[in-house]
Amino acid sequence: MNKMLDSAMTDRFRKMIEESESIVLTCHVRPDGDAIGSTLGMMHLLHSLGKRAVVVVPDMPPRTLNFLPGIRSITVYTKHEDYSRRLMEEADLIICCDFNKPSRQDHLGPVTQAAAAKKVLVDHHQFPDDFCDLSFSYPDMSSTCELMFRIICAMGFYPQLDLNSAICLTTGLITDTRNLSVNCKNPDIYEVLMKLLEKGVDKTRIVKEALMTQSLSSLRLQSYAISEKMEIFRDLHGAVTTLDMEELKRFGYERGDTEGLVNMPLNVRGIVFSFFLREDEDCVKVSARSIENFPVSKICEDLFGGGGHLMAAGAEFRGSLEECRRILVEALPAYRQYLPTRLEKIE
Numbered sequence: 001m002n003k004m005l006d007s008a009m010t011d012r013f014r015k016m017i018e019e020s021e022s023i024v025l026t027c028h029v030r031p032d033g034d035a036i037g038s039t040l041g042m043m044h045l046l047h048s049l050g051k052r053a054v055v056v057v058p059d060m061p062p063r064t065l066n067f068l069p070g071i072r073s074i075t076v077y078t079k080h081e082d083y084s085r086r087l088m089e090e091a092d093l094i095i096c097c098d099f100n101k102p103s104r105q106d107h108l109g110p111v112t113q114a115a116a117a118k119k120v121l122v123d124h125h126q127f128p129d130d131f132c133d134l135s136f137s138y139p140d141m142s143s144t145c146e147l148m149f150r151i152i153c154a155m156g157f158y159p160q161l162d163l164n165s166a167i168c169l170t171t172g173l174i175t176d177t178r179n180l181s182v183n184c185k186n187p188d189i190y191e192v193l194m195k196l197l198e199k200g201v202d203k204t205r206i207v208k209e210a211l212m213t214q215s216l217s218s219l220r221l222q223s224y225a226i227s228e229k230m231e232i233f234r235d236l237h238g239a240v241t242t243l244d245m246e247e248l249k250r251f252g253y254e255r256g257d258t259e260g261l262v263n264m265p266l267n268v269r270g271i272v273f274s275f276f277l278r279e280d281e282d283c284v285k286v287s288a289r290s291i292e293n294f295p296v297s298k299i300c301e302d303l304f305g306g307g308g309h310l311m312a313a314g315a316e317f318r319g320s321l322e323e324c325r326r327i328l329v330e331a332l333p334a335y336r337q338y339l340p341t342r343l344e345k346i347e
């Protein structure tokens, strides 16, 4: 199952773990199920190996992940700056999960970079920066959690992996693949899942908690966005949805409330890509999803300096929401060449 991993690398990682006393796991800003699942999942494993291990994240995890074992032990940089710094400074190993460049950690990035600890990257985003001593970068993996699980097995630690760890790792695999509906072409992902479920994981509960639960205000906000604010570009087979601060306020917006909204237009036959632009305090958050290999990551990079995965990408735009929308809408026709040759009518 782990034929894609280089055994010299997993041996080195194992040695680094064995030689470390104090280990910090960290991830990207606005952490999602995969970021929190991979850091917490590895933390639990390290605990069962008798290691001191903590998770330090750039900002608050979403409430939908409150069910994860160990979530309350996480140190949040925006809430405890000094303590986070100290943990980073005192660590002798830092495991960087689910991000490909230091800037993805926002203000925590420079702190991680300045730490004297050895660093290991475990990630599945394209084109990682070279900022770690050892890098496991596998863009073909469904999720960092899948990759982490494979690394754990390759290091020979499957027997030590406990139920808590399995719950966390399954959560990342389930959220990044939207319950095995995207990003999971490789058939042996089911073998990974099977091995995790064999530890006693309740997958139904994970799907309900992490993917199918939202607040009433979030449901109302998303319904409003789709019914009133989604523009359909029929000739380009795309959708662009925007929400400004006034609208967010009107619906009592809380962080995470628009989670999943960008995917909804893709439910319509004939729509190949979807952009969602959300006005924030100091920038516009751009998120994009697509099907049929339409490269939204390229658009996010070309127009806004963002990136991500080919069909799931994002960016931050410094400027007004109107300007962001205008730049996007004006540029979109230039990407027509990437649309699939056989297109269905939008209806």
Ligand code: MN
Binding pocket: 034, 035, 098, 124, 143, 144, 176
């Ligand atoms: Mn991920």
